[in-house]
Amino acid sequence: MSGEKRTPLPTHYRYEDGDFYENPEFGTVKNPPLLRRFYAVRETPCGYWIRMMNGRERWVSKTSRKRYAYPSLKEAAQSYLQRKRHQVGWCKFYLKKAKHFLTHAERLEDQLSEVSTDKTVNHDALGR
DSSP states (O other): OOOOOOOOEEEEEEEEEEOEEETTTTTTEEEEEEEEEEEEHHHSSEEEEEEOSSSEEEESSSOSSSSSSSSHHHHHHHHHHHHHOOOHHHHHHHHHHHHHHHHHHHHHHHHHHHSOSOOOTTTTTTTO
């Protein structure tokens, strides 16, 4: 073995959602985000292999803007914040879309209730 000292590989961090649920029978749980720590097991010229909770390894870049885990708590927190902003944006979009189609479904329900029940609908004419 050579006498050179090896620099320890950096620990990586990732914030993830904690438990959150509201249940009338069991109560409400609203935990803060979880901080996960991942230990680097190997270094490559472009990144690190980190050990996951299940024992598997995952590669993370040293320079990519978007990574699974980060070598600093600040970068991990910024990534978590950006992921949550993105998630909220998609939720707003899907809520708007659901409300739009709910309005159409209610109109369809109103139109169908006006149709006499003794009339049959020709589904073939509807393209089905």
